[in-house]
Amino acid sequence: MVVVGALVVAVLVRTFAFEQFWIPSPSMSNTLVRNDRVLVNKLAYEVHGVHRGDVVVFERPKNQEGTIKDLIKRVVGLPGEHVSIMGGTVRIDGRVLDEPYTDGLETEANVGCGLGDTKGIDTEAGLRIPAGHVLVLGDNRVNSQDGRCFGPIDEDSIVGRAFVIIWPPSKMGGL
Incomplete structure (x- = not known):
């Protein structure tokens, strides 16, 4: 009976609270690299x-x-903001965004990888992020199919927030 109870609790926790995810690509390097595993809080945005x-x-x-x-990507633009990518940098409402996690990699605006609406992202006016949406980019800006490809994502499509690396043990720790 204890085993059944433990299994039920495990299924409930995984379904509603926390889940581990595997990193399949280098799009979030150096923060996360291929085959890292992270724990995601599925209740964070509740x-x-x-x-x-x-x-x-x-x-x-x-x-x-x-x-x-x-x-898995990093949130860069929030609802109502204007995001522009010019001169290799991301700008939010005209101000350059400090992005230490990109390790100095420049960000190109038009990477030609999708059908998303990114009109204006390469202008001073910028791409306006609609209500209920966010713009996400990979940390590895030269090798990431991200919001520059598919445009802003609906906040309802977010599964949760990655908050800790759980594998490999040498990288275990918070994000």
Whole structure:
């Protein structure tokens, strides 16, 4: 009976609270590299809103081809903001965004990898992020199919916030 109870609790926790995710690509390097595993808090956004800098797992946008169901990227643009990418940098409402996690890699605006609406992202006016949406980018800006490909994502598609690396043991720790 104890084993059955433990299994029920485990299933409930995984379904509603926490889940581990495997990193399948180098798009979040050097923060996360291929084969890292992270723990995702699926209840985080029930308690508070999405914050810039959060590393989130979300359902692959319908306009993005691929076989992996869920993607992981960093939140850069929030609802109502204007995001522009010019001169190799990301700007939020005209101000350059400090992004130490990119390790100095420049960000190109038009990477030609999808059908998402990113009109204006390469202008001073910027791409306006609609209500209920966020713009996500990979930390590895030269090798990431991200919001520059599929546009802003609906906040309802976010599975949760990655908050800790659980594998490999040498990298265990918070994000």
